[in-house]
Amino acid sequence: MKKFIAAPFGNYIKTKNTISVSGSWTVDKRTGRIIQIAKTLRYTKKGWVNKIGLRNPGVEFGITKYREDEVFSIAGIEKEDWKIFAEKIPENFNIEINMSCPNIDEHYTEGIEEFAPDTREWFIGKISPITTFKELDNFIETFKFKQIHACNTLPVDRGGLSGKELIPYTTKFIKYLKSNFPKIEIIAGGGIDSIEDIEYYKNIGADHVSFGTVCFNPLKLRKLI
Secondary structure, X not given: OOEEEOXXXXXXXXXXXXXXXXXXXOOOOEOOHHHXXXXXXXXXXXXXXXXXXXXXXXXXXXXXXXXXXXXXXXXXXXXXXXXXHHHHOOOOOOEEEEOOOOOOOOOOOOOHHHOOHHHOOOEEEEEOOOOOHHHHHHHHHHHOOOEEEEOOOEEEOOEEEOOHHHHHHHHHHHHHHHHHOOOOEEEEEOOOOOHHHHHHHHHOOOOEEEEOHHHHOHHXXXXXX
C-alpha cells in the first residue's frame, strides 16, 4: 500500500515514505492563493471548508519543479487545455487528472484521451463525491485510467468540504470499483486521520490511501507515515 500526500499539500510536504502530489496545475497561472486561503479556509464542525479554486503559478512552472518520484496533478478549465497539456507535459510524468474541484465553474475532459497512460506508472483520475457511477464508467473506459482517486472535496455553499463527511462517498466508490473494475487500483482519500481509518479503507478494498486535511496536523500526519 502506497501513501500519498494530496495536492496542494504535496507541493510542500516531501517524505521518503510517501508519494507527493503537486499541483493542481492549470495551463495559465491563477494568482491570489494567499488571499483566498485567508478569506475562505475555515474549520467547521463538519470539517475543513475552502474556496481556493486551483490558485497556482501555471503548468510551465510546475514542470520545472517536477521530480520523478512524485505525481503531477493537472486540471482542465478551458476547452483547449488538454491539447496544451499533452504538448507540454513529458510522457514519463506521473499524472493525476483532477476532474472535480468544486470551486471551479466547469471542468473540461475532452482531450484527456490524448495522454499516453502506458508510459506512466501512475495515471490517476481524481473524482468528485457526486460523480455518478455512469460518469465513472465513462471516465475509465474513455481515458484508460490505471488508478482512481476517490474522492475530492464535497461541494457545499462556502466551497469544498473535506474530512469525515467524505467517508461514505469514498466507501461507495471503493465497493463499486472492486465489483465492476477489479483491475483498477483505488486510492482512498477522505477523512483519514488515524491508523484505524487506513485499516478501514484497506479492509473494504482500497489499494492505497491519500492524506489531505490531516496535513494541517503534523503530529497526526507523522504517526500515519
